[in-house]
Amino acid sequence: MGKLIEIRWHGRGGQGTKTAALLLADAAFNTGKYIQGFPEYGPERMGAPITAYNRISDERIKTHSNIYEPDYVVVVDESLISAIDVTSGLKETGAIIINTEKKPEELRRHLKGYKGKVCTIDARRISEETIGRNFPNTPMLGAVVAVSSIMEPQKFLEDMKESFAHKFKTKPEIIEGNMKAIERAMQEVQGI
Amino acid sequence: MSIRERLSGNEAVAVAMRQINPDVVAAFPITPSTEIPQYFSQFVANGQVQTEFVAVESEHSAMSTCIGAQAAGARTMTATSANGLALMWEMLYIASAMKLPMTLSCVNRALSGPINIHNDHSDSMGARDSGWIQLYSETNQEVYDNLLQAVRIAEHKDVQLPVMVCQDGFITSHAVENIELLEDDKVREFVGEYKPEHYLLNHREPIAMGPLDLPAHCFEHKREQVQSMFNAKKVILEVAKEFEKLTGRKYEYFEKYSLDDAEIAIVIINSSAGTAKTVVDKLRDNGIKAGLLKIRMFRPFPADEIAEALKNVKALAVMDKAESFSAAGGPVGAEVKSALYGKADGIKVLNYIYGLGGRDVRAEDIEEVFDSLLKITKTGQIGEIYRYIGVRE
Numbered sequence: 001m002g003k004l005i006e007i008r009w010h011g012r013g014g015q016g017t018k019t020a021a022l023l024l025a026d027a028a029f030n031t032g033k034y035i036q037g038f039p040e041y042g043p044e045r046m047g048a049p050i051t052a053y054n055r056i057s058d059e060r061i062k063t064h065s066n067i068y069e070p071d072y073v074v075v076v077d078e079s080l081i082s083a084i085d086v087t088s089g090l091k092e093t094g095a096i097i098i099n100t101e102k103k104p105e106e107l108r109r110h111l112k113g114y115k116g117k118v119c120t121i122d123a124r125r126i127s128e129e130t131i132g133r134n135f136p137n138t139p140m141l142g143a144v145v146a147v148s149s150i151m152e153p154q155k156f157l158e159d160m161k162e163s164f165a166h167k168f169k170t171k172p173e174i175i176e177g178n179m180k181a182i183e184r185a186m187q188e189v190q191g192i
Numbered sequence: 193m194s195i196r197e198r199l200s201g202n203e204a205v206a207v208a209m210r211q212i213n214p215d216v217v218a219a220f221p222i223t224p225s226t227e228i229p230q231y232f233s234q235f236v237a238n239g240q241v242q243t244e245f246v247a248v249e250s251e252h253s254a255m256s257t258c259i260g261a262q263a264a265g266a267r268t269m270t271a272t273s274a275n276g277l278a279l280m281w282e283m284l285y286i287a288s289a290m291k292l293p294m295t296l297s298c299v300n301r302a303l304s305g306p307i308n309i310h311n312d313h314s315d316s317m318g319a320r321d322s323g324w325i326q327l328y329s330e331t332n333q334e335v336y337d338n339l340l341q342a343v344r345i346a347e348h349k350d351v352q353l354p355v356m357v358c359q360d361g362f363i364t365s366h367a368v369e370n371i372e373l374l375e376d377d378k379v380r381e382f383v384g385e386y387k388p389e390h391y392l393l394n395h396r397e398p399i400a401m402g403p404l405d406l407p408a409h410c411f412e413h414k415r416e417q418v419q420s421m422f423n424a425k426k427v428i429l430e431v432a433k434e435f436e437k438l439t440g441r442k443y444e445y446f447e448k449y450s451l452d453d454a455e456i457a458i459v460i461i462n463s464s465a466g467t468a469k470t471v472v473d474k475l476r477d478n479g480i481k482a483g484l485l486k487i488r489m490f491r492p493f494p495a496d497e498i499a500e501a502l503k504n505v506k507a508l509a510v511m512d513k514a515e516s517f518s519a520a521g522g523p524v525g526a527e528v529k530s531a532l533y534g535k536a537d538g539i540k541v542l543n544y545i546y547g548l549g550g551r552d553v554r555a556e557d558i559e560e561v562f563d564s565l566l567k568i569t570k571t572g573q574i575g576e577i578y579r580y581i582g583v584r585e
Contacts, residue, residue, distance in 0.1 A: 022368055025198065025368050026198065026368075029198045029370065034369075034370050035198060035368070035369065035370060036367055036368065036369050037367065037368040038362075038363075038366060038367035038368065039366065041224075041309070041310070041362055041366065060370070061369070062466035062467070062469045062470050063466060063467050063470050063555065064330075064360070064363050064364065064367075064463040064464060064466045064467050064553075065464075065467050065552050065553055065554045065555065066552045066554075068554065
């Protein structure tokens with residue numbers, strides 16, 4: 001088995017968590033990887049907790065089940081930490097990446113004794129300053145790439161630029177803000 | 193050169209349909225297959241296909257429209273899930289009895305009730321005796337490949353039957369994975385132009401279709417219908433051979449995975465086969481002779497071939513993602529056991545019900561099944577043969 005990396009995303013409906021998982025799958029796909037990106041569907045409503053998953057590997061991925069022992073957990077909404085067991089099964093060799101204005105050490109005590117890396121990123125502030133609205137998923141994507149080793153950061157940036165150019169063909173002004181959000185997140189993420 | 197892409201299972205179906213460019217698509221949206229007519233209607237709106245897309249008010253009307261269109265001489269496709277398939281029920285039998293070679297993408301979902309949107313096989317397993325050919329798919333790639341082959345199988349002059357291509361709702365329908373696509377022109381060349389032998393809009397040959405068929409002929413009619421199923425067994429392999437030449441991807445009635453020298457094995461359908469393969473790999477690494485048989489073609493049922501493939505196995509678990517409420521096991525279990533009877537006797541066979549209503553099927557669940565089989569080969573004691581895995585009792 002080649003190197004398989006498993007990621008679990010926790011967010012709330014309407015925050016673009018599923019989209020972020022699919023964008024990460026896209027970016028990894030473009031660097032030649034085998035990928036899976038899938039949400040866990042429930043009653044779909046704004047604000048409800050949702051989970052999404054990524055598997056990224058050098059070999060074809062056969063498993064079709066949810067992820068119970070992820071290498072990385074991404075928390076797009078800080079309030080979920082007290083609502084659900086976000087570190088459940090999380091490998092201690094991995095990391096949890098949380099969207100918050102707090103520092104990693106402030107959050108660790110809420111994480112049920114998790115001993116691995118705790119990384120924080122103020123995705124709300126970054127997205128408000130770069131994109132002009134609270135779109136945390138774009139900076140979260142940058143933070144995940146910075147913390148994990150799923151792909152070369154430079155390659156990732158080039159790929160994102162290309163996919164934004166495609167996605168926002170009619171709104172080129174949005175591309176620069178989104179790219180800035182990713183770049184800043186990669187630099188500002190704490191606890192690596 | 194194939195096209196390296198990443199698509200969800202529903203996207204894979206919609207892309208295959210765009211490449212096939214059928215004459216008519218009639219569909220009514222239902223989770224989790226909704227995206228198929230949704231994406232396809234965009235292709236229609238964009239002028240990427242020349243298809244007549246009929247938005248109907250129910251699945252009963254969707255299947256009725258497909259029957260009318262296919263009888264008129266049009267290559268016709270549709271998609272549905274769960275209660276949508278159930279609402280098509282009476283028309284499914286009419287489509288097959290009228291020998292109408294249409295294709296249906298069934299995105300498997302638990303049939304209500306209780307109402308549930310997630311995956312199991314209760315919908316298509318319920319339709320197993322409707323006279324449709326059924327192909328099952330583990331991955332997005334297999335969904336795509338099966339649908340392209342389905343058109344050829346259905347329309348073959350010796351078959352002329354409708355084909356249902358099944359995949360697991362959400363698990364593959366909504367999961368983005370790597371896929372190898374064929375170029376549009378290669379697909380069009382592979383499926384070819386639809387040239388029906390007899391059809392209603394042929395003014396040179398006025399015919400009636402679907403008339404009353406009383407005791408004088410009805411039995412012969414049904415006998416001919418089942419002959420098409422016998423013929424389909426040959427055609428399905430021929431089409432697969434041709435597809436393999438084109439893509440390098442091999443398809444048969446079922447896939448044997450580490451099965452040839454296996455002492456313990458499981459029989460399984462659709463997406464969980466992949467999860468089970470990882471368990472087989474792990475057991476093999478530990479020197480345990482484990483194997484797997486994944487059924488692709490459930491109708492017609494390859495009984496003799498399955499008996500031959502399993503004859504040397506000591507203990508076997510047949511996995512069913514649907515209840516039949518017989519209080520004696522599930523539909524796949526019943527078929528496999530009856531296939532083995534008299535041909536491969538002496539195998540200790542368990543029948544497991546798993547994953548109903550979208551209960552996640554983990555590698556640990558499959559490991560537990562293999563553990564039970566291993567124990568049986570060691571002790572010779574089989575115990576309860578009708579079991580559940582992953583349920584709270």
